[in-house]
Structures are given as C-alpha cells and as structure tokens.
Amino acid sequence: MRRTLAALAVLAAAGCAELNETLKQIPQPAGNTRQPIGELRIGAALKEALQVGTANAVKLTGRTDGYFRNEAIKILLPEQLRTLASGLRTVGLGPQVDQLVLGMNRAAERAAPQAKTIFWDAIGAMTIDDARSILNGGDTAATDYFRAKTSDPLTAAFRPIVEQAMGEVGVTRQYRELVARGQAIPFLKLEAYDLDRYVVGKALDGLFHVVADEERTIRTNPSARVTELLREVFGRRLPER
DSSP: OHHHHHHHHHHHHOOGGGHHHHHHTSOOOTTOTTOOOOHHHHHHHHHHHHHHHHHHHHHHHSSTTTTTTOTTTOOOOOHHHHHHHHHHHHTTOHHHHHHHHHHHHHHHHHHGGGHHHHHHHHHHTOOHHHHHHHHTSOTTHHHHHHHHHHHHHHHHHHHHHHHHHHHHTTHHHHHHHHHHHHTTSTTOOOOOOOHHHHHHHHHHHHHHHHHHHHHHHHHHOGGGOOSHHHHHHBTBOOOOO
8 A cells, every 4th residue: 555655656746758657666456457547547647648738739839830820720810900901901001911910920929838837737736527527528628628727827928928029029010000001091990909919819719729639639549649658548438426
C-alpha cells in the first residue's frame, strides 16, 4: 500500500516525458494482465492528452501566420465594417484595408502563447468527474470544458496584449484613418466599433477551433497517441455514476 501511494505521489509530480515509467511502478493485481484500467490512470492519461493537445494548439496559433494563413481561423473584418471596407476599396484604398486585416491577425498571434498556462491550470483543476464526462463525451467534450473554464481568464489575458499589439503594428491608427476616409464617402453610414474586443473574441474562437482539431486527432487517430499510456487508455470509457 505504501509503495502504491508513493508511486502515485511521484506520478502527480512527474512531467509527460516521465509519466509512462512512473505508471509502470504502480503494482498491478497479480494473475490477471487484463485488469480494468483504474480511474487514476485514465485521469492521468486524459490530462496528459489535454496537455499535449493544448500545447500543440498554442504552438500552431502563437506564431507568425498562425491565424493569418489558416483560413479556418483567419480574422476578417467584422460584419459591421465590411460596408466601410467595400467603400474604401472602390476609392483605391484596398491595400490599407488588407493591412488592417493583417494587423488584427498579428495581434491574435502575439496573444495566443498566453493561453498555455491558463489551459494547464484548468487541466490541473480537473476532477475525476470532469475526466469521466470528457472521456465519455463527444469529440470536442474537452474543448467544451476549456470554453467553460477558461474563456474569462483568457479574455482578461488576451485583451491587454491585443491592445498593445494593435497599437504597435498600427492597426488602431489604420482603423481610425480608414474610418475618417470613409466618412468622406457619401451615403456610407459608420458606427463606433470596439475593434480590440472583436479581435480578442475572434482570437479565442480560433484558438478553441484548433484545440478542438487537436482533441479530435487524439481521440480518432491512434498514431497521435504518442505515449504508451495514451494508447492504453483511449478507446475505453469510464463507467457512468
């Protein structure tokens, strides 16, 4: 019993690279090599999978062109500004509109790396009931969990970074200049718009989209289960309570 508790204590502190070797030290019931996988092992595997998936998602989005070259998550002008954009393009200001779009995506790419710590905090706080719901849930059950647990702290973390980045890459200035020019176009109705808030929201939408893709890959593609523990656990279900 003491040996089991000691091994579990080591497991709690071990990184992903050491997880399999630690688990091998936990005594298994003798005489039956097909014993059901315990909830602790399944919970550990799920947390490991989510750490891998979220780290991949942050890496994919938090780099140059992580948003801009990914058509699934590229941040476009909000619907409320597309009439302005069309009007500006008709008077030869298309390149300036394109620079505005590029700048919004660059701001999101700069903010994305902040998500890793927030995601991993949510993973660390996960209970066995959370793990059961996620493992037995649909293809994006973990992503739904992250949306519920991390949207507020991610918004708080992203907002100042996006605001700073939008200023540094010239988005705020470009937006104001384009609005000023648009006001000179007859019959073009313009309204005040919080572009920073829009970019933060779209940055989070894109991040969760990539997290969902990573989750589906781990659930459905055996080659994505890069450790023995992931291969052992996924494909099984925890009993409902």
